[in-house]
Amino acid sequence: MASEEAKTGKSMDAIMALCKRRGFIYQASEIYGGINGFWDYGPLGAQLKKNLRDAWWEDMIMRPCWGKNGPNGRPVRCVPLETRIIQHPKVWAASGHISGFNDPMVDDKETKQRFRADHLCGLYLREVASDGPPIGIQYQGFINDIREFRAGDPELTAVASTEGEALELLMPQLKKRFKGVDVSAHVEVEHDVQADIYIHDANQQRAWIAKLKMIPLALLKERIAYIKSPFSGKMGHLTDPRQFNLMFKTIVGATGTEDDTAYLRPETAQGVFVQFKNVVDTTRVKIPFGIGNTGTSFRNEVTPRNFTFRSREFEQAELEFFCHPDESFEWYKFWRDFRMDWWKSIGLAGDNLILREHEKDELSHYSVGTSDVEYRFPFTAPGFGELEGIAHRGCFDLTQHQQHSGAKMEYNDTERGEILPNGGRRGERYIPHCIEPAAGLDRGVLALICEAYSRDESRPSPEVMKFHPRIAPIKAAVFPLVAKEGMPEVADKLHAELSQRFWRQGAIEIDEKQSIGKRYARMDEAGCPYCFTIDGDTLTNQTVTVRDRDSGAQERIGIDKVAAFLTEKIGG
RNA sequence: GCGGGCGUAACUCAGUGGUAGAGUGACAGCCUUCCAAGCUGUACGUCGGGGGUUCGAAUCCCCUCGCCCGCUCCA
Incomplete structure (x- = not known):
């Protein structure tokens, strides 16, 4: 414990206590003694995770790579998909998961x-x-x-x-x-x-x-x-x-028997590969393009440990990006670099985040390149733990499914091939290569929590969660300095206005109980970036104080400027 | 999987055979014009669970579950 703190300045015990105390993370089934490898999110944790998932969805699907062009000089195109946790058992035979994870290895x-x-x-x-x-x-x-x-x-x-x-x-x-x-x-x-x-x-x-x-x-x-x-x-x-039973078995059908054995997915990616042909056939997407899929996956981890880091049930946010084999390495580098920038943009900046390129002998047999985005968690320090893997999967998965299912996975690329007399292209048929940035949302939440956690003994409330405003579960709080002289009424009005405006992004709190210092402290622990306080001056000049969570500093702004101020800080 | 540690209130912990406690937090009221201030009050306990020993178990014994740490592992 002591060495852990020395390396990161943060105690995992303290972080876990705060997560419980403030409702970020609870042990699953706690009143029954808990269940090994499973954790629930409390109200703040659930919102935090939603904000992380939304950020991924926005920056990967809705407006991929913040609108940047890809290596082909054109905007990156991605579409969403939602595939089931339970797939046909043959999917896992084709992907190699069943043979790989059910026998002594x-x-x-x-x-x-x-x-x-x-x-x-x-x-x-x-x-x-x-x-x-x-x-x-x-x-x-x-x-x-x-x-x-x-x-x-x-x-x-x-x-x-x-x-x-x-x-x-x-x-x-x-x-x-x-x-x-x-x-x-x-x-x-x-x-x-x-x-x-x-x-x-x-x-x-x-x-x-x-x-x-x-x-x-x-x-x-x-x-x-x-x-x-x-x-x-x-x-x-x-x-x-050792016996690996990483696959979660289940039985399909109310009267099902062992013959109806199916498996809970160990990764979301296979659902995407299985539906690749449908997406191509029904949506007018053209290579290069990506298919994103977020969702829960299950692995019977050998040793669930380190808080939520290695949970048996976890959520992934995966993009399968399909491209021509000749361009695959360029795209691999592109995604690797963007994913690193992305994690930085939501608050994991600094020495605790690294991009690690796998050594050649570390690579899967089908992969020509893999990188991990890794975070130095208190429990991995001085080492790092994987947040996301960006893998060049080649044409392995589509080829496997083509062989096992008999379905043609070839893509007819009408922008390639020799130029025909009429000016068109002959076209080229190939099985696309796939670049897979696969992020762990629960690990992401844990990293955000660890990064946000800070102690400043000089403050009356030492523990502060310094979440990036974009992912903070509580966006703002409104306080009447004292609960009299009309301040609560003004606070109510401002709170209603902000709630109406920002409910999509996260919670807007209001609190008039107890001293102002205690209310600031509560918000510090919850990671709320901005507190707006109505005081005596508000009643005469229509200004409020804005208190910054990280510095404790205050400034006065007009009460009618609060919404604009928040928009600038948290987006939306 | 092996080894070590731990488990008592929401949190941090005291309590080693004899009536379950403290601080913090929460809640309510008073007070309070900017950083966990003060006063009063209230609520919150399967002492992780089960079994055993005992007149009597949070405390001793056995089993079990969970969490943390080290090794191992992480397709």
């Missing part, structure tokens, strides 16, 4: 590649010296090699779902090792769980050298440190096999 710690533990095949090389048929002298060299390996430890490994596949993958390596010996011709697949591999000497004498087997889970668990990673080729680079 092993990761290569170095290359970050993950694979099913039961797909790890290994060649077990035997102790040739102890038994087995004699082998010609010309092979002495590799026999010595073989002796270096202990029986039972897979020497060569591959990831494949059948032995046939594994053999294909491993044979080139075997040939390399047994240079000059024709190994492949003498592979005998005995049955579908293992294969024996032989070599032949010059006299056609056969010698058994290895057994290819799926590595049993028990062995994997016990000897994981001694098994070479099929990716890095090094021992000790594989994690223990």
Whole structure:
């Protein structure tokens, strides 16, 4: 805790206490003891999150990139879409989520590649010296090699779902090792769980050298440190096999059985890919264009922790931006940079926000580029936690769905191809590439809260939530300095006027209870940026004081200028 | 998943076998002409939950749930 504060100046315990006390975030099902990995938003948190979601929607869909041109020199075009949490189970088979997340998985710690533990095949090389048929002298060299390996430890490994596949993958390596010996011709697949591999000497004498087997889970668990990673080729680079059940199962239909199993989506993106063809066919969009989709997703996180950071139910704001393959890298860079600017614009400016380009070996097999927008949360400091990933997904997803569903995902680009005699274009058919800026709204809210939280011991109310005015859940408060001499009536009138004008953006509060200092303090904790106070002078000269949350400074403005002042500060 | 810590009022916490407390906050009233001021009063407790030991459990024991931290992990 102490080190946490030293690094960010902020205590997560204090932030969580404030979130509870002021109604930003509550534990889900708290009166029943809570439920692991789920959190609810209180009134202020719900409004804060709505403001964040609205900001995303406005800046990504309604007026993409604040009206800036894309790398093609034309305005960025995006349309919204709303797809279901529950999709046909085949969607998740096509996307790879079911196979990827329902079986014991092993990761290569170095290359970050993950694979099913039961797909790890290994060649077990035997102790040739102890038994087995004699082998010609010309092979002495590799026999010595073989002796270096202990029986039972897979020497060569591959990831494949059948032995046939594994053999294909491993044979080139075997040939390399047994240079000059024709190994492949003498592979005998005995049955579908293992294969024996032989070599032949010059006299056609056969010698058994290895057994290819799926590595049993028990062995994997016990000897994981001694098994070479099929990716890095090094021992000790594989994690223990672990059961991942990241997909949330559910059953569709009132009388449904296991046969009616469906899944709650782990990401909103697949709904967009699945409807890509419909959007193209029915809305006159032209590539390049984006499809945005916000909504709730579910993952059975292995370790939900760090307040709301890794919740099992969370909301995403994802844009799938489709473009021609040749232009995809330009768009990738464009979106990466814009998304960084966007987070800065709503208050995450400064050293706590970074853009991190993934290393090559960190990338998914289909991605040519991925960046994370990361925030230094108090609980990640001095490190950072991911807010948004901007991924170049290539044509992977559309291709997967084309293969699994049989639906053509090709786009007919009528602005490309050779020029025809009539001046038109022949057109070009291709599966578009996709750039995906995928933001976590709940993580965004948490980052905004952490960034906003500040303590100033010199103030009578030390805790202040310094939200950017655009996302602050309470936009303004109106106070009569004292609850008499006609001030409450003037305050009521101003409050009604401001509410009428700004209700879309957030709450406008009014408060006449207790001392003025206490009322300012309450608003500081809630993150309300501006307080307007009606005092004795108001009654004579029609001015009010505006108190700035962050500085505590006051200025006087005409009561009829308050709405204009707020418009300038909070937009709208 | 492993290890450690914690769980008592809305918040922060005291209470280690004998009548559940304090400060803050909230609410109401008085007062108050700019920063959690003062006075009076009020409300708020499954002591995380369940079981056990005991004449008696917030307190001791067992189980369980939740949160935090470290390791691990985060497609």
